Amino acid sequence: MTISLDLPRQILNAQTEARKPENIKKEDVGGMLVENSRDPEKFRMKKLEPRTDGTLCLNGRSWLPCYGNLQTVIMHKSHKSKYSIHPGSDKMYQDMKKLYWWPNMKANIATYVSKCLICTKVKAEHQKPSGFLVQPKIPEWKWDN
Template identity: 75%
Template sequence: LKKEDVGGMLIENSKDPKKFRKEKLEPRSDGTLCLNNRSWLPCYRDLRALIMHESHKLKYSIHPGSDKMYQDLKQLYWWPNMKADIATYVNKSLTYLRVKDEHQKPSGLLVQPEIPQWKWDNITMNFVTKLPRTSSGYDTIWVIVDRLTKSAHFLPVREDDSMDKLTKLYLKEVVTKHRIPVSIIFDRFLRFASNFWRAFQKALGTRLDMSTAYHSESDGQSERTIQTLED
């Protein structure tokens, strides 16, 4: 064990933070060490950074804040100064994303978004409006397209549906069947984009830096899907 790991076995007492109790790492049958049934991650190369990176991009995390990420990781892992390390990692990640976004803003011609790496990580959405009203009162189709596979959802809605109602529909029909996306490209309706993200965050109980998930550039994917639908 490295010096920092040995020293880190002094665990804070929840009833009296000034007092510490000493915990012992216990071996599992597979040879790994654990503390209170949580796998101990040694300070070995980039192991801890890798675990934090994978947790940060999990399909239901949407780049979680450090507290949320710590609560998730501590169910499975333990290492000394774990909470502080996670807070530092998240802060650096958010700073990087903001700087990256500022330097990638297009000037003049539209910039094509990068090709997605995984299905339903990157989607586009648009609306087909002013349709004949159905017997159920629907007069709009909400078109949501996966940019990688080009598969799509066509959700019947009303043009005057509230943002909360649309958010719940999106969670039910898209998120539960696929995943929370890394980015959403809105081909139009920029005001809707802003309001939708706020309602989406509220429904998930998360805070999200808009610059990490919103792109004003469009690849026209949902527009082409709409044209196919109309044809």
């Protein structure tokens, strides 16, 4: 997966917007923030750790907020780059979870991959095509064919 030089700045901008008081309710990181704390910003800082570039990470992975379309951009880059060549949803999730985190990440990746037209065209079909069922002839005698 290739990462452009502009990506850390985009992540920082999205995280800054998501931490604003008017957006914090929408950005309820999987129910960990607003419902469980009287002071959501204080609770957020306990879970999200700052990096040297200013972005916040959760357990060593960059947190991608729902604000903006950053999640879609990163899924697009990691799925259609010339180095990854359209991985399936499981492989793509395993690659992306090393670097990024957002709520419902695995389901979002599975949905994204299932909507990829190239993947659906190329995907091998593992079932035999079903046709009309034909009743075999029953012989009148044991060894009669």
